[in-house]
Amino acid sequence: MYLGIDCGTQGTKALLVDANGFPCGHGYARHQIIERESGAREQNPEWWISALRLAVSEAIAPAADRVIAIGVSGQQHGLVVLDENHQVIRPAKLWNDTETSAQNEELIQQFGGRSEWFRRFGIVPLTGYTVSKLLWLKQKEPQHFTRIRHILLPHEYLNFWLTGEVCAEPGDASGTAFFNVNTRTWQREILDFIDGGTGQLFAALPRLIGSDDVVGRIRPEVAAELKLPSTTVVSSGGGDNMMGAIGTGNVREGNVTLSLGTSSTVYSFSERAPRDPTGNVAPFCSSSGGWLPLVCTMNATNVVTATVALIGKTLADIDTALDLTEPGAGGLTFLPFLNGERTPDMPNARGSLVGISTTNYTKPNFLRAAVEGVTFGLLNGLDLVLAGKRAESIQVIGGGARSSAWRQLLADATGAQISVPAEEESGCLGAAIQAMVASSRMNGIAQTFQSVTDRCVRIDGHSTSERRATFRAQYDLSRHRYNERLRELYRS
Known part of the structure; x- marks a missing residue:
């Protein structure tokens, strides 16, 4: 064990x-x-x-x-x-x-x-x-x-x-x-x-x-x-x-892991060190060899949880709100910087909700705007990590991965297949896999991270979300509006 x-x-x-x-x-x-x-x-x-x-x-x-x-x-x-x-x-x-x-x-x-x-x-x-x-x-x-x-x-x-x-x-x-x-x-x-x-x-x-x-x-x-x-x-x-990467099998090139936790991260194993002198893409070393180019945003499920509490709802209401509303939240844009932000590097930034009208200012739209704001910031990070490449499939982990509607939003907005590991605690699984590799090496049995993850990492086949092409244009427009607001904040 x-x-x-x-x-x-x-x-x-x-x-x-x-x-x-x-x-x-x-x-x-x-x-x-x-x-x-x-x-x-x-x-x-x-x-x-x-x-x-x-x-x-x-x-x-x-x-x-x-x-x-x-x-x-x-x-x-x-x-x-x-x-x-x-x-x-x-x-x-x-x-x-x-x-x-x-x-x-x-x-x-x-x-x-x-x-x-x-x-x-x-x-x-x-x-x-x-x-x-x-x-x-x-x-x-x-x-x-x-x-x-x-x-x-x-x-x-x-x-x-x-x-x-x-x-x-x-x-x-x-x-x-x-x-x-x-x-x-x-x-x-x-x-x-x-x-x-x-x-x-x-x-x-x-x-x-x-x-x-x-x-x-x-x-x-x-x-x-x-x-x-x-x-x-x-x-x-x-x-x-690093342990989450191992726990999702992200130990060879071509894999993408997106974590929706208190903070959000997106990363993909690389054999080469990232070359981003802006610092937006963190060129971290992987704990399985190679590098783990990574983008972290500091505001994720904490923002959604705070929004849910503010409007008197529960976490179970997230899926309902996303199902009841259209992409773009009727024109609401939420910049979710409740705790400053790391990517982009604005530690003193504060959040804002813009585009409010008498027709769109509803609790479901407010909740969707919060989810979209968190998501769009992370997708900006995904673009940086992939440097122009397109993700065909993404594994999503963290508390936000439990929401089927949020997973569907990610599939629709990225055009990628969204899957969830069978073991929800990928950080724990990655640490346990590393323990297997290290103890086997100590005992002269050279197991590799690749061989052990192939054996131990599984996908939950019931939680996979496929893209719906009809929604992509709406999400592209909403994300463009988010980035316009972000640029205005950055300039100020």
Whole structure:
């Protein structure tokens, strides 16, 4: 048996699977989140540990004594800082924390602008990446900054708790922006600028291992607490998008994964590093080799959920609203930037609803406009990722994938076949698959990510949506109107 753990923004999930990827147990526990008007989004890492305990205990109940290996997926970009005693110094700043936007811009200018960042390091930092959080700490909380002895991402901190080892792998590391995505090495000069050349931050970085390596064996006290075999090993793990890619079989060129979660992402495996000096397409490393060009928008199901609550509806009403209304919501356009935005890079943007008239201002239209606004922003990202190519099929994951009407909207608007994995928790499945690959490699049996995903990743045949050509023109017009409004906002 193999255990996949996914520490997300809203909670931690756990999935127990057999060697063929069939689910044997699930678990889930929610997290709190600290939100401030300044744009701060933070969590106490101890909350992740508490949630892991609960989720894992539920998932492994059917076969705890048969677990061979664990893989951990974690929300990208979060900053966990530890002191010399490996104690957490302060709450972790998360991927959707936007109060470091000024520090991000300062870093971009310090190293010659976006194009120079891309030329030198292969990536352009965006607000939310880890690097600006370190500069923010130095400037805003120097009493905490001086105590930093270990810099970890969320999944790395969970690996540390499980094994006592401090390690990183290229996929999640590439989202820090102090990691060169071309050479796959830490970039010391960026950290030296932040700490004034003392070497404090570079010395605090974790040891790099391969994405198919094992971090170590589970600590005896953790094994006893979780009721796992003391022989259980932990794989390198990775960021949630990297594990989601593995969990949807996105480990070879030609596949597209679209995630509709709290944030939305779209990505496609590539054998070559992306060449986008604007930074809109993140040139992240894949956790299965190669690269994972990715676009992230920060406003997705959180916007739709807030809209549903505002108008006194439930999530079950989304499909009804989409079925009752026409593409374009009668002329309503919703720019859904309730939490700033990452793509396009507008961390201080705010949302807007425009085009209101006496005939279109209805609850169903309002809800459709919210769904369309989220979708159109993500489809702009899809165009960037594919660089002119057209997707024939797209796998959709995340909470939004449960809506049959939203899946149909995606099929109609893209002209692609929309499918859903049979295992809903693709991040957990990807982490479990990585655990299979890493543990087999440790034992001298060279399984590949491609062979294991071919065996373990399946499509839910009952949830596939085919395009309806008659709606494409309406969606093209509505998306054009959305992009016109977006350009007006960007110019202002």
